[in-house]
Amino acid sequence: MKTRAAVLHGAHQEWQVTEVELDAPGKGEVLVKTHAAGLCHSDEHLVTGDLGTPAELGGSSLFPVIGGHEGSGVIIEVGEGVTDFEVGDHVAVSFVPACGKCRWCASGQQNLCDLGAGTLGPGMISDGRCGHHGPDGEEINTMAKLGTFAEHMLLSEDSVIKVDKDLPLIPVALVSCGVATGYGSAVNRAEVTAGDTVVVVGCGGIGANALQGAKAAGAKNVVAVDLSEFKREKAAEFGATHTAASMEEAMELVGGLTEGVMADSVIVSAGVVTGDMIAPAQFLTRKGGTIVVTGLAPMMQMDVQLNLFEFAMMNKQLKGTIFGSDSPRRAVPRLLGMYQAGQLKLDELVTETYTLDEINQGYQDMRDNKNIRGVLVFD
Ligand SMILES: [Zn+2]
Ligand SMILES: [Zn+2]
Numbered sequence: 070m071k072t073r074a075a076v077l078h079g080a081h082q083e084w085q086v087t088e089v090e091l092d093a094p095g096k097g098e099v100l101v102k103t104h105a106a107g108l109c110h111s112d113e114h115l116v117t118g119d120l121g122t123p124a125e126l127g128g129s130s131l132f133p134v135i136g137g138h139e140g141s142g143v144i145i146e147v148g149e150g151v152t153d154f155e156v157g158d159h160v161a162v163s164f165v166p167a168c169g170k171c172r173w174c175a176s177g178q179q180n181l182c183d184l185g186a187g188t189l190g191p192g193m194i195s196d197g198r199c200g201h202h203g204p205d206g207e208e209i210n211t212m213a214k215l216g217t218f219a220e221h222m223l224l225s226e227d228s229v230i231k232v233d234k235d236l237p238l239i240p241v242a243l244v245s246c247g248v249a250t251g252y253g254s255a256v257n258r259a260e261v262t263a264g265d266t267v268v269v270v271g272c273g274g275i276g277a278n279a280l281q282g283a284k285a286a287g288a289k290n291v292v293a294v295d296l297s298e299f300k301r302e303k304a305a306e307f308g309a310t311h312t313a314a315s316m317e318e319a320m321e322l323v324g325g326l327t328e329g330v331m332a333d334s335v336i337v338s339a340g341v342v343t344g345d346m347i348a349p350a351q352f353l354t355r356k357g358g359t360i361v362v363t364g365l366a367p368m369m370q371m372d373v374q375l376n377l378f379e380f381a382m383m384n385k386q387l388k389g390t391i392f393g394s395d396s397p398r399r400a401v402p403r404l405l406g407m408y409q410a411g412q413l414k415l416d417e418l419v420t421e422t423y424t425l426d427e428i429n430q431g432y433q434d435m436r437d438n439k440n441i442r443g444v445l446v447f448d
Contacts, residue, residue, distance in 0.1 A: 070100075074135045074201075074219030075428045076209060080118030084136060084218070084428045089209060091223045092200040094148035098193070099224055101160060104238035106217035107139035108423075108431045108443040109246050109274060110340040111365055115212065116432070119341065119367040120189070129191050134210045135201065137445075138164035139246035140217030141238040144229075151226050159234050161245040163397040164213035166194055166227040179396035184227060188213045194225035217242075218428060220447055230401045233409075239422075239444055240408055240415035241401075243274075247442060248415065249400045251278025251338060253393015254363040256286050259334035263287030268319055268332045268353050269309075270346065271339030272300045273435075274442045275363055277307045277418060279336045282393075284308030285412065290326045294319050297438040306417060316349040323353055331355040338363040344373035351375060351385065359386045422446045 070091050075084040094100045114120035115136060144158045154160070165188065167179035174182050184194060191210040193200045199208040200223050201216070212218075214228055232241050254275070255261045267283040269276045272295040283291045284307070292311045293304035301312040311326065313319035323332050335350045335358070342364040350360045375387070393400060407413040420440040423431040431443040 070221065072219055072221040073425060074216060075137070075425060076133050076135055076203070077115055078133045080116065082116070084432070086426050086428065088204055089135065089219065090202045091221060092198070094146050094223060095193070095195055096149045097151060097195045097226050098148040099144050099151060099154055099226055099229060100146035101142040101222045101224055101229065102145050103140055103142040103217060103220055103222055103447050105141050105242035105447070106137045106445040107242050107247060107274065108428070108435055108440070108445065109139045110435065111138060111246070112136040112212060113340070113432060113435065114365050120365065131189060131191065131210050133203065133207070134212055135216030135219050136212045137217030137219070138162070138213035138215050139242055140215065140222070141241035141245065142222065154226060154229065154231065159232050159236070159238065159241070160229040161232055161241045161401050162215045162217060162222070162224065163228055163230055163401070164188065164215060164246055165392050165397055166214060166225060167396065167398055168227055177396060179398060180392035180394060193223070194227055218425065218445060220425065230398055232402065232405060236405055236409070239419060239446065241405065242444065243415055243418055243442060244401050244404050247274035248278045248404055248413070248418070249395060249397070250363060250390070250393045251275040252282035252404060252413075253395045253400060254336050254338065254361050254390050255279045255282030257394040258361045258388055258390040259336055259359050261286035261288050261334060264289050265333040266290040266292070266323065266327050268292045268294060268323060268335040270294045270316060270335065270337045270350060271364060272304045272309070273340055274418065276336070276338040277303065277441050279338050279363065280304055280307040280309050281413060292319055292323060292332070299438060300441065303441055307414060316346070316353060319353060327355070332358060334359040334361065336361045336363055340364060342366040344370060347387070348374040348376060351380060354385055357384045359388060361388050361390055363390055418442045419444050
């Protein structure tokens with residue numbers, strides 16, 4: 070079938086909305102009519118060239134690529150052998166597919182599923198064919214095997230999660246990346262407990278949810294660090310008790326709040342994480358405390374500032390996380406249940422909605438720090 074999608078032809082270009090031909094769903098695949106797609110910072114990394122260059126690592130280029138890895142929609146067709154989904158099911162997508170059979174899935178770590186290794190390469194999960202073609206027949210890839218910036222999505226059944234039909238589909242889309250990642254960074258990875266002091270560095274779509282996670286876990290002090298005054302103001306809505314414009318400014322604040330002990334955990338969720346952010350995060354963290362790196366760093370970056378003497382002698386931990394260190398099929402329904410119970414703010418995360426044709430404006434607003442989350446909404 071023909072659909073319309075925002076395609077990126079190379080780094081440092083604008084998104085182009087063009088017609089794309091999708092294959093009919095093959096074995097183990099579903100066709101989804103997209104309802105909403107979050108404008109996550111990770112797709113911006115394709116534009117800046119920080120991501121999607123597996124050619125440098127010996128792989129194939131992802132360009133041209135349909136962007137988007139946060140989304141929701143309704144299944145309109147199922148391929149051969151699909152038994153867990155039927156036409157009419159409401160779904161969240163998952164940028165980490167879950168096969169359910171590999172060592173990681175079998176041990177409750179779907180976020181590390183072996184299928185995730187191919188998520189930034191070309192080809193459908195099912196049989197490796199492209200499945201998406203441009204107006205001249207050229208092959209087009211999809212971000213994270215999804216491509217949510219399109220009116221329809223051809224997906225593997227491993228990349229979708231069924232959700233309650235009563236749920237509005239915009240919050241469902243947000244939970245599929247930013248919410249699960251941020252919330253889990255605090256609750257699962259930093260293991261925040263009641264009475265903790267937590268610092269969240271970068272308070273956009275991921276950080277706002279790390280604040281919500283820290284609050285839900287009972288943290289006493291939740292310190293939001295962001296250069297943007299708008300994001301610092303919004304941070305209070307999501308659970309921040311204090312704010313600072315920089316980690317340097319936070320140092321004195323956290324020292325005062327903890328009588329010099331410093332933070333139990335620091336979550337680094339900036340839009341672009343760079344190696345020079347780790348040492349200041351380290352010094353904001355108490356003895357035996359935890360630093361969690363959540364945001365995406367430029368893919369080829371190797372240099373990190375870390376005081377190894379202090380790191381070892383103060384018994385600190387530095388942890389990475391993907392999908393909030395939770396299994397997508399567990400996290401997504403659980404977080405949506407908290408939303409239904411009024412325990413998680415999802416509607417409040419949406420600053421602005423856009424049509425597919427307004428995608429470049431949406432990303433410009435993100436760059437200008439105007440949005441906690443911009444969302445593409447389809448008819
Ligand atoms: Zn994302
Ligand atoms: Zn797996």
